[in-house]
Amino acid sequence: MQGSTRRTGIMTDVHRRFLQLLMTHGVLEECDVKRLPKHCDKVHDCNATVEKPEDFINNINSVLESLYIEIKKGVTEDDGRPIYALVNLATTSISKMASDFAENELDLFRKALELIIDSDTGFASSTNILNLVDQLKGKKMRKKEAEHVLQKFVQNKWQGEKEGEFTLHGRAILEMDQYIRETYPDAVKVCNICRSLLIQGQSCETCGIRVHVPCVAKYLQSNSEPHCPHCNDYWPHEVPEVFDPEKERETGMSRSNKRSLRSRQH
Amino acid sequence: MSHASKRRRCVLEEGSETQSVLAVVEEDTSSSSTCSSSFPSSSSSSSSSFYPLILSSPEEELNDPSQGPSQNPPSSFLSPTAVASPMSQSEDGSSSQKEESLSTSEALPNAESLPRNVINDKVADLVEFLLLKYRTKELTTKAEMLNVVIKDYQDHFPEIFREALECLQLAFGVDVKEVDPSNDSYALVTTLGLTCDGMMSDGETMPKNGILIVILSMIFMEGDCVSEEKVWEVLNVMGVYDGTDHFIYGEPRELITRVLVQEQYFEYRQVPNSDPARYEFLWGPRAHAEICKMTLLEFLAKISGSDPRAFPLWYEEALRQQEERAQSGITTTDDTSAMASESSSAPSSSFCPE
Numbered sequence: 001m002q003g004s005t006r007r008t009g010i011m012t013d014v015h016r017r018f019l020q021l022l023m024t025h026g027v028l029e030e031c032d033v034k035r036l037p038k039h040c041d042k043v044h045d046c047n048a049t050v051e052k053p054e055d056f057i058n059n060i061n062s063v064l065e066s067l068y069i070e071i072k073k074g075v076t077e078d079d080g081r082p083i084y085a086l087v088n089l090a091t092t093s094i095s096k097m098a099s100d101f102a103e104n105e106l107d108l109f110r111k112a113l114e115l116i117i118d119s120d121t122g123f124a125s126s127t128n129i130l131n132l133v134d135q136l137k138g139k140k141m142r143k144k145e146a147e148h149v150l151q152k153f154v155q156n157k158w159q160g161e162k163e164g165e166f167t168l169h170g171r172a173i174l175e176m177d178q179y180i181r182e183t184y185p186d187a188v189k190v191c192n193i194c195r196s197l198l199i200q201g202q203s204c205e206t207c208g209i210r211v212h213v214p215c216v217a218k219y220l221q222s223n224s225e226p227h228c229p230h231c232n233d234y235w236p237h238e239v240p241e242v243f244d245p246e247k248e249r250e251t252g253m254s255r256s257n258k259r260s261l262r263s264r265q266h
Numbered sequence: 267m268s269h270a271s272k273r274r275r276c277v278l279e280e281g282s283e284t285q286s287v288l289a290v291v292e293e294d295t296s297s298s299s300t301c302s303s304s305f306p307s308s309s310s311s312s313s314s315s316f317y318p319l320i321l322s323s324p325e326e327e328l329n330d331p332s333q334g335p336s337q338n339p340p341s342s343f344l345s346p347t348a349v350a351s352p353m354s355q356s357e358d359g360s361s362s363q364k365e366e367s368l369s370t371s372e373a374l375p376n377a378e379s380l381p382r383n384v385i386n387d388k389v390a391d392l393v394e395f396l397l398l399k400y401r402t403k404e405l406t407t408k409a410e411m412l413n414v415v416i417k418d419y420q421d422h423f424p425e426i427f428r429e430a431l432e433c434l435q436l437a438f439g440v441d442v443k444e445v446d447p448s449n450d451s452y453a454l455v456t457t458l459g460l461t462c463d464g465m466m467s468d469g470e471t472m473p474k475n476g477i478l479i480v481i482l483s484m485i486f487m488e489g490d491c492v493s494e495e496k497v498w499e500v501l502n503v504m505g506v507y508d509g510t511d512h513f514i515y516g517e518p519r520e521l522i523t524r525v526l527v528q529e530q531y532f533e534y535r536q537v538p539n540s541d542p543a544r545y546e547f548l549w550g551p552r553a554h555a556e557i558c559k560m561t562l563l564e565f566l567a568k569i570s571g572s573d574p575r576a577f578p579l580w581y582e583e584a585l586r587q588q589e590e591r592a593q594s595g596i597t598t599t600d601d602t603s604a605m606a607s608e609s610s611s612a613p614s615s616s617f618c619p620e
């Protein structure tokens with residue numbers, strides 16, 4: 001029909017399965033992208049060559065393009081793990097959450113989001129969030145309820161929690177990028193190295209630029225003398241090692257450990 | 267590349283001035299569009315039905331790199347063609363000049379007078395809406411779809427619906443099944459077979475099929491619903507205990523009440539009015555869609571050393587399902603034979619009919 005560019009074979013059940021899982025889980029990690037095709041091939045006993053993760057994702061995206069949907073790749077801000085989320089390019093609101101949450105709950109999220117973005121650390125304390133409960137639109141919410149709602153945000157991977165403080169989950173950063181940039185154009189922070197949205201990171205004490213921890217880790221990887229990428233002044237913060245998926249498999253760390261946001265630097 | 271020439275052809279067919287303006291913009295775009303042949307043409311109603319799915323993405327169409335797609339939500343496409351829409355619905359023609367130019371393309375069947383990009387956008391909206399229903403496992407109705415998504419284009423619902431269905435099946439492996447014809451309600455289920463599973467747990471993937479078929483069989487034998495206590499009784503015989511990690515299945519409660527429920531194989535619900543709360547398992551929508559009761563029965567018969575006809579009630583039930591499927595023309599991916607070979611080690615004692 002259209003000559004040699006016919007790509008009927010592109011979408012297989014493996015790709016579809018990945019999309020279904022991505023929709024159910026909200027966000028998936030790179031090891032999932034690698035593991036799924038291997039498993040399906042084993043079961044089907046077929047000799048199909050397993051695609052590299054980038055090709056796997058790109059193939060799916062080429063099919064989803066006309067639906068204004070895209071699988072976006074990001075990196076967790078605290079430990080640099082590659083993650084994937086399904087992003088709708090045509091909407092600019094927090095509409096994906098709208099199906100799971102009531103009006104007052106969505107407003108709580110927005111209020112918390114604003115606190116997180118305005119903060120220096122990328123975290124908002126639960127006390128500060130709960131104090132805004134009276135200002136919420138919709139049905140009146142008590143603080144006890146609000147605590148539950150915050151936990152729901154964490155379970156659904158919209159927020160992360162650490163020691164009573166809340167930040168944005170990598171999934172929310174990916175899916176709401178547009179929304180955040182448009183709603184908080186002045187308060188929003190951007191990483192000096194990768195130019196993406198920045199919620200948690202380190203900053204230079206001299207020139208004030210901000211960077212993601214994984215970004216600066218990569219940048220300073222081979223450098224014995226850590227310095228600011230912008231002003232070259234000495235970089236005073238502790239910089240962890242670059243995330244290495246191979247190393248993680250060796251140490252056999254369970255994934256449930258990794259799921260909670262444990263920032264290595266304070 | 268052939269893709270560009272196809273677009274031109276579309277312009278000539280539609281014959282509308284506004285459409286040609288948009289098409290000119292499309293043609294100026296680079297050939298970097300990779301979505302040209304993403305959707306194979308499976309029906310003879312030809313490539314035109316896939317056309318909206320292979321039109322360029324929003325950023326290409328507007329030819330303006332500074333305007334990200336988010337700033338041009340689908341509704342913006344409607345502005346040049348908003349004028350066209352009321353006309354597309356009145357095919358009688360009237361004195362308006364624009365209408366005359368539209369109706370000159372008489373080669374078109376009536377249903378296609380709506381511009382392609384508008385249909386494209388509506389299909390995308392409907393797909394997003396239905397995917398949401400899939401994720402939340404809610405039913406939807408035609409009325410809901412019309413109100414929330416289709417809105418002004420109600421006459422074109424069949425076309426938009428059909429294309430959205432194809433999209434869902436091809437890209438996501440999700441099917442829209444009619445649940446209740448009397449009120450046009452639909453459920454969203456996956457069409458992928460059991461063999462494509464295995465990503466839900468930590469660590470290595472595990473063969474869930476064995477335990478799945480055991481429980482599905484129990485539900486089938488009990489008549490569509492089995493109590494949780496009975497399920498654990500049977501699992502205990504297999505050496506699977508609540509609260510104890512099994513070397514194959516992992517933590518069984520997590521598996522059967524959460525993982526397999528999330529995958530739509532089971533429904534796990536509280537027995538109505540039970541106090542203290544007791545729970546029961548039912549077949550989930552995916553089990554209904556994928557599993558053929560006859561094959562299940564044959565498997566059960568085999569491991570108990572008898573014949574499906576030896577279980578008249580179940581045999582009847584399985585026959586009924588076959589008939590229903592034949593009538594609605596459903597072809598399911600039936601992996602129960604694959605399951606059967608994997609699970610042949612299940613103890614036959616649990617399946618002895620009373």
